[in-house]
Amino acid sequence: RKEVEQDPGPFNVPEGATVAFNCTYSNSASQSFFWYRQDCRKEPKLLMSVYSSGNEDGRFTAQLNRASQYISLLIRDSKLSDSATYLCVARSGAGSYQLTFGKGTKLSVIP
Amino acid sequence: DAGVIQSPRHEVTEMGQEVTLRCKPISGHNSLFWYRQTMMRGLELLIYFNNNVPIDDSGMPEDRFSAKMPNASFSTLKIQPSEPRDSAVYFCASSYWTGGNTEAFFGQGTRLTVV
Numbered sequence: 001r002k003e004v005e006q007d008p009g010p011f012n013v014p015e016g017a018t019v020a021f022n023c024t025y026s027n028s029a030s031q032s033f034f035w036y037r038q039d040c041r042k043e044p045k046l047l048m049s050v051y052s053s054g055n056e057d058g059r060f061t062a063q064l065n066r067a068s069q070y071i072s073l074l075i076r077d078s079k080l081s082d083s084a085t086y087l088c089v090a091r092s093g094a095g096s097y098q099l100t101f102g103k104g105t106k107l108s109v110i111p
Numbered sequence: 112d113a114g115v116i117q118s119p120r121h122e123v124t125e126m127g128q129e130v131t132l133r134c135k136p137i138s139g140h141n142s143l144f145w146y147r148q149t150m151m152r153g154l155e156l157l158i159y160f161n162n163n164v165p166i167d168d169s170g171m172p173e174d175r176f177s178a179k180m181p182n183a184s185f186s187t188l189k190i191q192p193s194e195p196r197d198s199a200v201y202f203c204a205s206s207y208w209t210g211g212n213t214e215a216f217f218g219q220g221t222r223l224t225v226v
Contacts, residue, residue, distance in 0.1 A: 032212045043202060043217035044154070087154070097142055097208045098167060099215060103153035 003027055006088050006102035014110050017078050021105045023071040023088030030100075032091040033064055035073050037084045038104065044087055047073075078109045115218035117203050123224045129191040132221045135184055136205030144215065145178055145188050146202040154202070160186065161208070193225045 006023045013019050025033075033050040048055065050062040050071055061074040071088055088102040116135040124130050136143050145157040158168040160180045168178070175194070180186040190197055200222050204215040 034212070043219050045217070046214045049212045091212075097161070097206065097213070098156060098159065099144070100156070101146075101154040 002103075003100045004088055004090050004102040006086075006105050008103060008105060010106040010108055012108045012110055013078055015078055015080060017109075018074065018076045019078055019107065020075075021073045021086055021088075021107075023073075023102055025069050025071070025088075025090045025100075027090065027092065027100070028069065030069075030090040030092060033062075033071050034089040034091075034099075035060075035062060035071075036087040036089055036101070038087055039084045044101075047086070075107075078107075080109050080111060083107055083109045115203055115205050115216050117201075117218035117221050119221060120219065121222045121224075123226065124193055126194055126225055127192045128225075129189065130193045130197075130223060130225075132188040132190075132201050132203075132223070134186045134188070134203030134218060136186070136203070137216055138184065140205035140207045140216075141183075142206045142208045142215075143180060143186050144204040144206075145186070146204065146217075148200045148202060148220075149198075157188070190223075193223075195225045198223055198225050 004025050035047040036044040037047045038044040048057050050064045054063045059076045063072045085104040085106045087104045090100050092098040118133045144159040146154050148154045157170045158178045163180045178188045200220045202220045204217040206213045206215045
């Protein structure tokens with residue numbers, strides 16, 4: 001079983017829609033969590049960190065449920081420029097900076 | 112800063128040849144990572160260095176792969192001999208890790224094709 005699992009999609013949504021991505025992780029010792037964004041044929045870039053209390057950055061909201069080992073990303077009012085692959089990432093336990101990436105969820109926002 | 116710099120951007124080589132991928136991390140960063148990305152397996156961590164010392168190389172597929180970091184500003188990933196199944200995009204990333212939520216910055220990647 002892969003340590004970080006995501007629905008690969010693709011998610012095809014119209015502009016202005018709200019879309020949610022889910023992710024589960026298997027390593028209960030994971031300390032930190034992130035969402036990265038990867039555009040086609042480009043490198044991954046950090047979108048946002050995910051905190052236990054949940055956090056919001058503009059149209060993006062990330063949630064963490066440690067009990068269920070579940071992470072989510074909500075995008076409101078989707079823009080064409082949001083089209084990309086969204087990677088869920090977990091960092092291993094204390095003393096380690098090993099980042100484990102999910103395979104990503106592809107989002108296409110349609111005019 | 113120019114960011115993480117990888118070279119070459121594209122590499123096409125014949126099976127059995129040696130391939131060397133290069134990475135220059137962001138100045139001042141103390142951690143460096145090599146990842147491999149394929150459609151089938153996604154992003155896989157191959158090896159990571161902290162303060163130029165290899166910390167975890169359990170992701171290195173086999174003895175054909177080796178990585179070095181002779182100083183804080185340069186790292187190489189070598190494949191010898193290369194095989195068609197090594198075809199992938201290889202990313203180098205760096206960060207300044209202090210133990211918390213630290214961003215990893217990726218280079219633009221090297222797209223390797225082994226024919």
